[in-house]
Ligand SMILES: Nc1ncnc2c1ncn2[C@@H]1O[C@H](COP(=O)(O)OP(=O)(O)OP(=O)(O)O)[C@@H](O)[C@H]1O
C-alpha cells in the first residue's frame with residue numbers, strides 16, 4: 007500500500023472518552039462507551055472503524071458532528087482545537103465541512119419532498135449558490151453520484167427510488183456543501199447486496215478524485231479492507247488494533263481482529279473457517295472497569311488481562327495493537 011502519511015491531517019481525536027448515564031437513578035451510575043480513543047482522518051483518505059454492535063462506533067461519529075458532547079479528550083479540526091475553530095468560523099461552517107451519511111437512506115430523506123428539494127436545500131442554507139445557479143448545481147450533483155437521467159430523477163420522491171438510489175441522493179446532499187469530511191455510519195449495511203459495491207465505489211471516487219476524507223463505520227472488516235486505507239478495530243469502546251488496512255487484515259495480531267477476519271467468507275473456501283472464541287459475556291464497561299475488554303472471550307487471556315490493557319505496541323509501520331500476548 008502506498009504511504010499516505012504525508013497527507014494533511016484534517017480531523018483528529020486524542021484520548022476521547024464518552025460516558026453515558028445508566029438509567030436515571032444516579033449521576034455516578036455510568037457506562038463508558040468510548041475509552042481512550044485516538045485517531046486521525048487525513049485528506050483524501052478513508053479510515054474504517056470496525057467492530058460489532060455496541061463497540062462505540064456511532065458514538066464517535068456523533069461526537070464529531072457535535073450531536074453528543076465528549077466526556078474527555080481533544081478534537082482538532084485542520085490543526086486547531088475544535089472549540090476554537092468553531093468560535094472563529096461558526097458551527098454552521100464546521101457542519102458544512104463535516105457531513106454525515108446514515109445507514110437508513112429512507113429515514114434520512116423526507117418523504118414529502120422531491121429529490122430536487124433535498125439537494126437544493128443545503129445549497130440555499132449554506133449559501134452555496136444564487137437562485138438561478140441552483141438547478142444546474144442540483145443536476146451536476148445528481149450526475150456526480152450516478153443518478154440518471156438527472157432531470158427525471160430530480161422530480162421524483164424518495165419512495166420512487168431504490169435503496170441504493172436513495173443512498174446516492176443522501177451522498178449528493180452531503181456533497182452539495184463541498185465537505186472536507188464525510189462520516190459514513192454503516193452506509194451500505196441496509197442495502198441490497200447487489201448495490202453495495204456500487205456505493206463503495208462511488209465513495210472511493212469521491213475520496214480519490216475529490217480529496218474527501220471518510221470515516222467509514224462498519225461491522226464488516228472485508229469492506230473496510232476494500233474501501234479504506236486505514237482500519238481501526240474497536241471492541242467495547244476500546245481501539246484494540248489499528249493501522250494500514252492491508253497490514254491489519256493480512257497480519258492481524260489482536261485475537262479479536264483475528265476472530266473478525268476468520269468470519270469473512272473467502273472465495274474458493276467452502277463454508278466459514280470461523281475461529282473459536284469463548285462464549286463469555288460482552289462486558290458492560292464502566293469508568294472504574296480495568297483490564298482488556300476482550301479478556302472474557304479471548305482464548306489467550308491470562309490473569310494479567312483482567313488487570314490491564316497494555317499501551318499500544320507498534321508491530322510494523324503505523325500498525326498498532328493493544329494486547330498482553332503478542
Ligand atoms: N444516547 C445514549 N444514551 C445511553 N447510552 C448510549 C447512548 N448512545 C449510545 N449508548 C451506548 O453506548 C454504547 C455504544 O453505542 P454505539 O451506538 O456507539 O455503538 P455502535 O458501535 O455504533 O453499535 P452498532 O453497530 O449497533 O450501531 C452502547 O452500549 C450504547 O447502548
Ligand SMILES: [Mg+2]
Pocket residue numbers: 063064065191
Ligand atoms: Mg452504530
